[in-house]
Amino acid sequence: NAGVTQTPKFQVLKTGQSMTLQCAQDMNHNSMYWYRQDPGMGLRLIYYSASEGTTDKGEVPNGYNVSRLNKREFSLRLESAAPSQTSVYFCASSPQTSHETQYFGPGTRLLVL
């Protein structure tokens, strides 16, 4: 039981390049999330998917797109990377209800030059 997995672990991009961060969970959770963590700011929600086939914006969605490929997988795409998107990205999953704990992946460190 791997929980939540993320690839890659680390990535360096040049401004304007695109990339997709992959996330998968094997806990049969309905909901999945993408957060970013910047120094001194805690985690902020980028996008979430409450269930397979649905996605919605979080607090900081600009510059990102997401795809809920199936129940297990939720990807985050940067179409044209900017230095402001340098951050650590966390994927998380949870069962449907609002009081359920979210379980996090190990994170992806992204550096945009």
Add this chain to the structure above:
Amino acid sequence: AQKITQTQPGMFVQEKEAVTLDCTYDTSDPSYGLFWYKQPSSGEMIFLIYQGSYDQQNATEGRYSLNFQKARKSANLVISASQLGDSAMYFCAMRPAQTGANNLFFGTGTRLTVIP
């Protein structure tokens, strides 16, 4: 609006002593969940403890307990018998049941250092 405040950027505790990490929150939702996560230097986010807003008793999980004072809107984490492995960043988070129900709102964290 939802807001989580952690006013202690850093805390030190002697090994085997207890320590309290402060967290206050602000929400207009009558129902919500409160969470604490640990982030060691390796970077992963580890769930520690959960408290529901309607729970009558304070939550406990092993050496972790949550001092929940609803009227004061505080949810302090108490770690008893600190160990060297407790050195990490600790984040308080809240999930409202209605407004922004799919979002975990995080504080800015407290860095705990356990001294041998």
